[in-house]
Amino acid sequence: MESLDRIRCHPLFQECCRKLEEAEKNRAFCRHGLEHLLDVARIAYILNLEKGLALKKEVIYGAALLHDIGKFRQYEDGTPHELAGRELAEKLLSDISIFSEKEENMILEAILEHRRQTEHMSPLGRILYQADKLSRACYGCKAEGRCNWNQEKKNMRIRY
Numbered sequence: 001m002e003s004l005d006r007i008r009c010h011p012l013f014q015e016c017c018r019k020l021e022e023a024e025k026n027r028a029f030c031r032h033g034l035e036h037l038l039d040v041a042r043i044a045y046i047l048n049l050e051k052g053l054a055l056k057k058e059v060i061y062g063a064a065l066l067h068d069i070g071k072f073r074q075y076e077d078g079t080p081h082e083l084a085g086r087e088l089a090e091k092l093l094s095d096i097s098i099f100s101e102k103e104e105n106m107i108l109e110a111i112l113e114h115r116r117q118t119e120h121m122s123p124l125g126r127i128l129y130q131a132d133k134l135s136r137a138c139y140g141c142k143a144e145g146r147c148n149w150n151q152e153k154k155n156m157r158i159r160y
Contacts, residue, residue, distance in 0.1 A: 003058055003098040007065050008034075012092045019072035028143040030136050032068040040064040043131035053123050062099065063107040063128055066092070067114045085111045134159060 007013055017034070024031045041064030048055045069092070070084025086108050093104045106124050113125030114132055121129065138144050138154040147154070 003096070004061050004065060006096045006098060007062060007092065010092055010096060012088065012095070013065075013069065016069045016072060016088060019076075020068070023072050023075040029141070029147055032071050036135060037065050037068065039135040040067065040128065040131045043134050044127045047127040047130055051123075051127070053127070055124055055127075056103070059099065059103050059106060059124065060127070062093075062103075063110045063124055064131065066107060067111050067128055067132065069111075080115075082112050082115050 020032055024033075030036065041061040044060050044064055045057055047053075048057075048060055066089040067085060068081060069088045070079070070086070071081040073079040073084035074081040089111055090104075090108055093099060093107065099107065106122065109122050110124040110128045113121050114128045117126070117129050133153055133155055136155045138147070138149070139156045139158070141147070144154070
């Protein structure tokens with residue numbers, strides 16, 4: 001999937017990753033680096049297959065790679081990272097021009113939806129939300145007791 005390397009190597013993506021890594025360097029809790037992004041992508045793709053959604057693998061991976069791109073802004077100025085992320089992802093996606101307009105819109109919508117589960121989520125937003133939570137091994141985290149996530153969001157058991 002050449003498009004995923006075009007996202008990963010894009011200067012804006014690289015800059016956002018550097019800023020986020022710096023912002024989280026002393027964080028005891030889950031971090032939002034490339035390992036997390038790829039875990040989310042893989043889990044979301046499995047959910048897609050299990051639910052028979054027939055979403056394109058490339059679109060799922062694109063959304064997963066970009067879903068936390070705005071997280072550093074949340075640390076810097078309090079902007080919710082789904083809003084900052086949508087704005088940054090829109091710039092990046094228009095620059096690389098590898099997805100159709102419909103696919104870009106799906107990715108941008110899923111980025112906005114990935115933090116809160118609602119009744120009217122898009123299929124991509126729903127699996128991105130679920131994969132984001134399932135990617136966290138809260139049951140094995142040394143900082144779990146100090147984590148501010150509510151218990152419903154924490155992944156406290158191995159799931160399959």
